[in-house]
Amino acid sequence: MRGASILVAGAGAWGTALACELAHSGQPVLLWARDPVQRQALREDRENRRYLPGIRLPDAITVVDSLAHLPTECTLALLATPCQTTREMAQHLHASAPGINALICTAKGLELGTQKLVHEVVNEVFGGGVSVAILSGPTFAREVAEGLPAAVTIATENPTYGQQILARLHSPRFRPYLTNDLTGVALGGSMKNVLAIAAGIADGLGLGANSRAALITRGLAEMARLGCAMGARQETFMGLSGLGDLVLTCTDDQSRNRRFGLALGGGRDAAAAHASVGLVEGAATALALEDMAVRFRVTLPIAHEVACVLRGEIGPQAAVAALMSRDPAPEFQRS
Numbered sequence: 001m002r003g004a005s006i007l008v009a010g011a012g013a014w015g016t017a018l019a020c021e022l023a024h025s026g027q028p029v030l031l032w033a034r035d036p037v038q039r040q041a042l043r044e045d046r047e048n049r050r051y052l053p054g055i056r057l058p059d060a061i062t063v064v065d066s067l068a069h070l071p072t073e074c075t076l077a078l079l080a081t082p083c084q085t086t087r088e089m090a091q092h093l094h095a096s097a098p099g100i101n102a103l104i105c106t107a108k109g110l111e112l113g114t115q116k117l118v119h120e121v122v123n124e125v126f127g128g129g130v131s132v133a134i135l136s137g138p139t140f141a142r143e144v145a146e147g148l149p150a151a152v153t154i155a156t157e158n159p160t161y162g163q164q165i166l167a168r169l170h171s172p173r174f175r176p177y178l179t180n181d182l183t184g185v186a187l188g189g190s191m192k193n194v195l196a197i198a199a200g201i202a203d204g205l206g207l208g209a210n211s212r213a214a215l216i217t218r219g220l221a222e223m224a225r226l227g228c229a230m231g232a233r234q235e236t237f238m239g240l241s242g243l244g245d246l247v248l249t250c251t252d253d254q255s256r257n258r259r260f261g262l263a264l265g266g267g268r269d270a271a272a273a274h275a276s277v278g279l280v281e282g283a284a285t286a287l288a289l290e291d292m293a294v295r296f297r298v299t300l301p302i303a304h305e306v307a308c309v310l311r312g313e314i315g316p317q318a319a320v321a322a323l324m325s326r327d328p329a330p331e332f333q334r335s
Contacts (some may be wrong), residue, residue, distance in 0.1 A: 204265020
């Protein structure tokens with residue numbers, strides 16, 4: 001299996017970085033971008049100048065124009081499109097590339113309207129006819145593309161498929177760990193973006209290191225509270241796809257979600273903050289979490305206040321005041 005081509009569907013920063021990592025570890029990679037102009041630029045420049053300028057595409061990466069003409073040995077696809085376009089991409093792949101029978105999802109978020117996690121969306125589109133895994137963890141695309149060490153979690157309910165993925169992805173600079181807790185891994189990657197917005201808001205307001213640490217810790221409690229209500233395992237949220245990704249995203253300005261929060265805390269409205277940062281997966285997820293909290297009967301006060309700020313119902317200062325004025329409670333509780 002290791003010698004067969006891997007399709008990377010999506011040539012944003014993360015898709016390009018993963019394609020580079022796979023190619024550097026000796027894997028033949030087929031890279032597909034939705035935009036034909038971008039595909040041509042990638043092929044001619046051997047560089048993703050929009051998302052990862054300065055990173056040369058290895059020779060083992062072939063930019064492809066059509067998903068309908070993949071080599072027969074290419075049965076594994078890595079979906080590297082944003083959460084809100086995952087359904088559309090999965091539908092396109094399902095219709096165009098019937099030879100694909102295994103998928104790795106990398107999007108982090110909840111689908112608006114359905115509140116489904118990415119693996120649930122993919123399974124719904126494919127009708128359960130493929131092996132599905134999630135790749136998540138504390139990673140920034142540029143660092144992975146530059147070959148800096150990183151570790152991630154791979155979640156799949158198929159142990160044989162999981163071992164095959166580990167064999168394909170493991171390299172001296174990229175270390176995957178295996179779990180079967182798809183819900184926990186997917187939710188951790190989704191909620192950490194919302195909490196990074198909150199941490200950015202706090203830092204934008206100049207509230208100091210104490211408040212940032214409190215937000216991260218209480219945010220982790222919210223993540224685990226909802227996850228356990230959904231059937232995930234508590235220990236998943238202590239791992240790379242939970243605590244690890246949460247700390248990274250809340251504390252480093254490479255995170256778009258954190259920078260979005262910084263802009264909000266600095267006085268910009270949501271539209272202006274979006275314009276300055278670009279894609280912010282946590283914004284849609286914060287709104288979806290409102291429905292999740294009701295469905296699973298859990299309290300998510302930080303996520304709720306972020307959603308209120310995004311809807312323009314309150315300002316960042318009022319959101320902080322609302323959190324600080326909540327009634328005293330035990331530190332550890334189920335809901």
